[in-house]
Amino acid sequence: MTDHRAKAALYDTLAEAAKALANGRRAELVDVLAQGERSVEELADEIGHTLANTSQHLQRLLRSGLVQSRRDGTRICYSLSGPVVLTLWQTMRRAAEEHVAGLQQLAEDYLGDRSQLATITRDQLRERLRDGDVVVLDVRPEPEYASGHIRDAVSVPVQDLKSRLGSIPRGADVVAYCRGPYCVYADDAVRLLNQNGLTAARLEDGFPEWVMAGLPQVQSTSTSRARPRSTNEGAA
Amino acid sequence: MTDHRAKAALYDTLAEAAKALANGRRAELVDVLAQGERSVEELADEIGHTLANTSQHLQRLLRSGLVQSRRDGTRICYSLSGPVVLTLWQTMRRAAEEHVAGLQQLAEDYLGDRSQLATITRDQLRERLRDGDVVVLDVRPEPEYASGHIRDAVSVPVQDLKSRLGSIPRGADVVAYCRGPYCVYADDAVRLLNQNGLTAARLEDGFPEWVMAGLPQVQSTSTSRARPRSTNEGAA
């Protein structure tokens, strides 16, 4: 009976892990961090909030232990503390999909109608890659491609896709992938490709799932990332 | 850009699943519900809070969708909505173990020193059960045994163990199991058995993990549980 206090403290601390994810903005941050390390500024941009606010959310995550940070020059880069955090995020998503009312509707509101989009599973893509008869586009922002991508994939951030349509061979079978099931980049890419007469499909889940499945990838080895100071090359 | 709002709404709703678990008392409730369906009163007792407060926590869980409720006579029984909720809870625990600072210490404070306790893994127990040379004790409260237990296990709630020591064959190899890694019942049982000259080990995790692993169990089939009105039979 005297350990009511100890028991409460233990479960309070277990709940800390959930509290870290118990906020929409922090969930967005974890979703982005699942793609790899990012700076505070980039993350603030991603979630559309102020630097100060984003910094505070990141520190909440940091205090929980689910993410870690390191200095890289003037920037501070945050990343997930380990694979179990990614698993936790994916499991939470799955639990919400199955049981949280209204999620399907909200997903549809945000993602739009996916029924016209061709999709392809991880296993199917792996086979196609083995056969070599497919062009794989990584349509996430470039830094995410830089910190890790599917082997043989080409980086074409979705914003740049329109201007780079010409570089995709006519008649090619294209597969686009992005962050995961709740990311619109691959959807947008496939729609744009289809409009331009290309056969394209969306990988049904994203890069983190590819990594978790142990499939072939290219991982950034440099701890200190090369920052594009002259940032014009990507736009050409 | 216009779908900032839709994106925020989507991630806010994803975060609802985390909010449901983002409280120590609700975490305790989920941990108990992982053993099977329980009434509000029983649950209030388990977490040591008032009925009203427990009811409110349960309704928070209910609203999140992670648990469900059904009426059974005058009582209302709550249970987890599906296996993914159990997975979520287990993953959260694992994430906290690996990354939340101070958890190890708190666990030790609550659980005490486990270094002297023999433990046995699921796989080891499965083999021992096949060989039939082991006595398996389910030392959880009786209702949890009733709603599901390891096949061939005997219900001996840890409170009753002392008075029922005589019924355990001398020289038997005993394995005790309970709710899971953060439950003290099996620890207490093994200590008591050891003090009485019996060879005993604790199953390293609990009944939910056994079920998740697809190992042989007995599951309550009756939807409406037989309530012990004359509650004296178990104490004999």
Place this chain on the structure above:
DNA sequence: GCTATTGTCAAGAGAAATCTTGAATACTTC
């Protein structure tokens, strides 16, 4: 050293969560 860049800290207003208390509701049993 000086300045620009990047991130954090601190304080405060508004909203949400937590727990308590006492009253109300729904079903069972007599």
Place this chain on the structure above:
DNA sequence: GAAGTATTCAAGATTTCTCTTGACAATAGC
């Protein structure tokens, strides 16, 4: 249908969370 049991509802005090604003700190490059 009256009484009893089990649970929920409602209101309120306290604490925690969230976001904003403006000041402060650390590093890079000159």
